[in-house]
Amino acid sequence: MPANLSSRSPSSTLPPGFVSARVLDRQALTPQVTAFRLRLDTQGIPFHTTAGSHVEVLLDLGAGDEVRHYSVCAADGPEITIAVLREEAGRGGSRHLHESVHPGTELRVRGPRNTFPYRASGPAYFVAGGIGITPFLTMIAEADAAGIDWQLLYLGKHRELMAYTAGLAAHGDRVTLWDSASRGRADVAGALRALPHETTIYACGPESLQHALREAAAATGHVIVIEDFDAGKTADTSGTADTAGPSDAPLPGSDSAVSADGRPSLPFTVELADGSEIDVAADESILDALNQAGFRALSSCKRGTCGTCETPILEGTADHRDSVLSAEERDANETMMICVSRACGSRITLDL
Template sequence: MTGDNPIDKDLLVAGREEVAVGVAVLTLCRPDGNDLPAWSPGAHVDLALGPDLVRSYSLCGDPADRGAWQVAIQREPDGRGGSRLAHERLTPGTTVRVRGPRNNFALRPARRYLFVAGGIGITPIRPMVAAADAAGADWRLVYGGRSRTSMAFAATLREKYGDRVSLHPQDETGLLDLDGLLHRPTGELVYCCGPASLIDAVLQRCQAWPSGTLHIERFTAVATEAGVETAVEVELALSGRTVTVPPGTSILAAVEQAGVQVLSSCREGTCGTCETTVLAGEPEHRDSLLTEEERAAGDTMMICVSRARSPRLTLEL
C-alpha cells in the first residue's frame, strides 16, 4: 500500500465531460493554480460528497499533468447515493473535498501485461496502458461492458492503440471468454478491475497461477468468513492508551470513541485509507486489499473491518 504525498483539500471542478452513457469525467484543480501531488497509475482519491459520505475514485488522466486530476464517475441508480450526488452536484465551478492520492493497485515493471477491464473498471487501467506502452512493454487490453455506448474511453483507446485493444460489448459479443483468455499462465502480469462477478471469475481461473501474477482492485467489499467475535484489547503505542473493542464494534470505531483521530474513508476495507502498522499481536484480516503475502506478514491491517486472532494487539497509533 502506498501514498504519494497525499493532500486533504477542497479542489475546484474545472471541467466535466460525458464520456459514455452515465459516465462523467471530472477535471479537478487547486483553486490557487498550484501543482497537485504526483501520482502513479492505479492510484485513487477520496471525494467527500457529504457528511459521512466518502467515495473512492481511480485517477484516469495523465500522471505527467500536475495541474489537474481526472476521475470518471459512473452513475449507479441502485447504488448507495454517492454517484448520484456526484453527478448532480459536481458541476464546473463547484468545489469538493479531496483526499489522496493513494495507490493500492500499483503497476509493477514487466515486459508483458494482460489488462482485463469490466465497465467502469477501465478507469485505473487506462493510465496503466499508457505507462506500459510508453515503457515499450508488450501488452494487450481486453475490455468488456454492457454496451458500446456504456464503455468509457473505448473509442479513444481503440483509435490510439489499434488491435492491442479488444472491445467486447456484451450486447454484441456476449460475456468475456475468460476460459480462452486465462486457460494457462503465459508469463504476463495480469491486471484486472471491474465488477465483483468479473474479478471473482478471474480469480477462480488464476488461483493456481504463480504468486504475484494476478493483481486486482475491487470497488466493493468482499464477503469474509468471520468466527464468533470476542472482545480484544488494543494498545495504541503512540497515544499511550489502551482500548477494549467489544464484539460488533470495529477497531476504528473504538479508537475514534477513545478520542484518537484516524484517517478513514470507505469503512469497508476497500480503499486502504485506515491502513495501520501492527507492532504486536496477530490480526484477523477481513479487507479486500492485502495480498496473501501481506496478510501472512501481519505487520499492517485495515482497522475499519479487520479484528484480531490474538487477545491483544499493539498498533502504531
C-alpha cells in the first residue's frame, strides 16, 4: 500500500488507501488517447510522486470495482495528469474513462506507487512503445533538471496516434520519433549497440519490444529496467504498437499453476480476520474464492504482476507465486498477492 496515503482511510465509503479525486479537465491528445487532470483530496496527507510513479484508479465497471494503473504524466502536489489509451478490445476500464468521465466526475485513486523507478545517476536511454511513453515524461523532466544525458526512442505505428509528440519534439535530437507505418521496423538492437556501455536502458512498451530489448541488452551488457506493472500489454510483432503500455487490455492466462519450485496447487482454507473461513479449491485462486463468496477484494492484473491485491498475512505461510515481492519480502511473509499466491499447508489467515 502506498506509504503516504495508508495511514487512514479518507472516507468510510472508500476502500483503504483510496482517496477521492475530482476530474478538473480532459484533453484529447490523439484520436485514441485522452489526458485527464485530477485533483486528489488527500485530506492533508502529503502526496509525493517520483519519476516513473503510477496511481491506481478504482472503476465501477458494472460487475464490481476494478483497479487500473496509470502512469503519472505530470504532478503538481495533489494535482496529477494521467493519459488513457482507449482500448476497444480491452476489459472496459479505458472505454469507461473515455465515455463516462468528464470534468467534475469524482474518481477513486490510490497511490502513488513506483515500480519503475528512475535513478538519475548516469546517461539514460528511454525506449517507449505507444502509450508506454507516459512514465517517461516525468523521467525526462527529472533528467533535464539533474543535467543528465538522456535520449528517447519513441516507437509507434502512426505519428498522428502518438501522444505528446509536439512537446517531445522541443527536446531536439535527444528524441527520435519512429513511426513504423512510414519508416518500417526500428532496429532496437542496433540502437543499443551504438550506446556507451555505462548507459542505462529504461523501457515501457509491448512484450515483443521488451523481449527484443532484453535480448539486445544481454548481448551488449547494458543495464536495462523494464516497466511491467500490469498485465495484458498488447503484444505486437512489430514491437511498435500504439496500443502498448499500461492498459486494460485483455488478460493473458496466469502462469502460476505451480509454485516456483514446481509444487502443484492443492486445496486449502483461508481464515479471515473475523474468523470466517473460505475454502480455496486446487484450481482457483484465493481472489476467485473470495469473490465467489461475495467478498469484494480489489484486483487488477490477476496474474501477480501489479500489486493491487497485496494482502497482509496474519497467520500461516504463503506459497508466493507473484513477481511483485522481493526475495526478502517473501521471506518476511507479511503480505501476499492473493490473485496467484497460495498457502503452504492446509490453511492461512489473512487480514481481510
